[in-house]
Amino acid sequence: MMSLSLGSHPPLVARTMHRAALRLLMSKVAASAAEALADLSLKEAIVAVEGFGTTGLPETLVDQLSRSSHAEDLTLVALDSGPDGYGLNKVIEAGKAKKLVTSFIAESKLVRDFFFSGNIELELVPLGTIAAQLRAAGSGIPAFYSHTGIGTLYATGGVPQRYCQGGSRKVEMMSPPRIIDSFG
Numbered sequence: 001m002m003s004l005s006l007g008s009h010p011p012l013v014a015r016t017m018h019r020a021a022l023r024l025l026m027s028k029v030a031a032s033a034a035e036a037l038a039d040l041s042l043k044e045a046i047v048a049v050e051g052f053g054t055t056g057l058p059e060t061l062v063d064q065l066s067r068s069s070h071a072e073d074l075t076l077v078a079l080d081s082g083p084d085g086y087g088l089n090k091v092i093e094a095g096k097a098k099k100l101v102t103s104f105i106a107e108s109k110l111v112r113d114f115f116f117s118g119n120i121e122l123e124l125v126p127l128g129t130i131a132a133q134l135r136a137a138g139s140g141i142p143a144f145y146s147h148t149g150i151g152t153l154y155a156t157g158g159v160p161q162r163y164c165q166g167g168s169r170k171v172e173m174m175s176p177p178r179i180i181d182s183f184g
Helices: 010-025 033-038 059-067 088-093 109-116 127-139
Strands: 046-048 074-077 097-102 121-124 160-163 171-174
Touching: 033 059, 059 088, 074 088, 088 097, 088 109, 109 160
Parallel strands: 046 074, 074 097, 097 121
Antiparallel strands: 121 160, 160 171
């Protein structure tokens, strides 16, 4: 066994070197999108995707998700669904998504068609609120206060979230009332 002199603070340097070696062994970098998704349980998973429109979207990963045989009944969370034929629309078109939580669908005829024909549940959330929800969830914060939507159907419930299949435009599921509370 070889001995190495690490100066006046050998335990600190040794711990730092040990942590660096562990980080290398536990790398989260994958060689391909298929490898990145291979070991994940994607049945009924909630998948949050960054970007807006065609900017900032992890396109390679989203493409692989749309082709994955393990992905089904996904809940997709994104600031917007993007234009037809791109991004999350590929996952929706492949029939992998049961719900989309987003703030903007104006560019996507596909999402509108899937929604009104009862093939996907849609939850529209204001852009700032969805960004705050993602930030809070990523920070481990279980809840936060937002006055956005107070006094509207978004607060009291009753916004259509899913239509019956078949194109009848009959509402199958309405949004539930949100928790409203007073502080201070």
